[in-house]
Amino acid sequence: MKPQPSSIVILGAGLMGRLLAVELARQGHAVEVFDSGGPAAEHAAAPIAAAMLAPLAESAVTEPGVVRMGQYSLTRWPQMLASLTQPVFFQQEGTLIVWHRQDAAEAQRLQRLLQATQNTIPDLPAMQVLDGAGVAAAEPTLADRFVQGLYLPGEGQLDNRQLLATLVHEMGRLGVHCHWHTPRDPAEFAPGTPGQADWLIDCRGLGARNQWRALRGVRGEVVRVHAPEVTLRRPTRVVHPRYPIYIAPKEDHLFVIGATEIESEDLSPASVRSTLELLSAAYAVHTGFAEARIIEIATQCRPTLPDNLPAVRRPRPRVLEVNGLYRHGFMIAPAMLDVVLELMASGQSPLASRFDLALPIGEDTPAAP
Known part of the structure; x- marks a missing residue:
């Protein structure tokens, strides 16, 4: 089930922000992206990675839910890459x-x-x-x-920098409006109200610390x-x-x-x-x-995050925060993408339950002293 066509603002154009922008634009949504850096993703963790897709190898340092996310993503990556108009190793x-x-x-x-x-x-x-x-x-x-x-x-593995560049190309081809070198704060948006986007998705990684203080x-x-x-x-x-x-x-x-x-x-x-x-x-x-x-x-x-596990948080209606991908970003990104799409479509995510993925609701609490 896909959400009805709507307008969506994405904060952060690292790996998750770009994947979401491309998929949501492909579904017919009007997507705007704001990022503090440029198309090279110089402020993101994604360019400085090996992009290994190794769920069993990574199980030495993570939980079974993340391993299942990696296993799921190994089947999704070939499908996602095949839909792009430029090749990615x-x-x-x-x-x-x-x-x-x-x-x-x-x-x-x-x-x-x-x-x-x-x-x-x-x-x-x-x-x-x-x-x-x-x-x-x-x-x-x-x-x-x-x-x-x-x-x-x-x-498996892929070429992270080829992918990031290809996703920028796809965003342009699909009409995503990108605001490079333009950091924005979630408080500046009131999704679902007159004159505002229908959804706000925060994918800013460490840039979201003011909202997610445990990062x-x-x-x-x-x-x-x-x-x-x-x-x-x-x-x-x-x-x-x-x-x-x-x-x-x-x-x-x-x-x-x-x-x-x-x-x-x-x-x-x-x-x-x-x-x-x-x-x-x-x-x-x-x-x-x-x-x-x-x-x-x-x-x-x-x-x-403190438990080294990813999470999708819902601090207020029509706002989703995706964060904490740790060292597993490329390995689990397709799974995280599909969880967000489920939440936008129905407010629920069977995949999140399958992956033991946290979906906390509400604002952050102050970090312990």
Whole structure:
């Protein structure tokens, strides 16, 4: 069921804001978008990401509801990308997890966590335990470098920056009115009253802190390199004593190397130590990274709620606030999109119940001292 054609204001043009704008415009609604940044989404978390779609891998740090959202989104992403008029790199070749001998104990702990998730959600593709030959079969260039690994079939990734640019193109094609470099506050709108839009959707991430005071930022660091000598075919995660490190291959030998979770709101440039750790981990996986060219070193904070879980809040009639996607933004965005569409259509969301997704009603309460 689709809502009747109406006028909709969206605050924030990061990943969720753009997905909502495109889908709602496609349904025939008049959509306006306000964002503090420009089309490059320079104030959003979305450009500084690897866009891995890895529900089982992420289950080590999140709840079953988020895993189910990721599993659902893996089926939705191909459908959504097929509807766009420009191509976006998408791959579903699974995730490889490897470790060095000194990190075997941490790898065993991770394997137990993933197995517990498989027991809870048995329709996830079964994790495969690999010996050295299995690792070499999955990624031939890693032969003789790792003697054990885990392979998580069915997991995927996409090119986040291609997607963000393509969504801007679609917004223009569909007649979405974009107000770039124009921050707005929800208090400026009274949806449903004369002269106002019918709906207001707030997708501003950390920009919504005045309304959602429990939000905090979790820092992510990413190095983008061009490595013609590296032929990794799928996202590879390296078990690390301090924090997980990933290597995500994009098109044309572009690789995104990052640390998924650093408890800090610091937005300063990456430190020498962090950069050395990321690049050393990549080099330890594949020596071809020694001759890679560094394209970019970037940092950003992901919007996160105290429980590290996403939520859609309904503070007043015809207002929805979407936030707290944490490090799982691309993995769960289609699920969040469909929940919002259900709420707009009927005021209820069966999907939210399926995903254990919080739908709090009412204004925020002051954060604890």
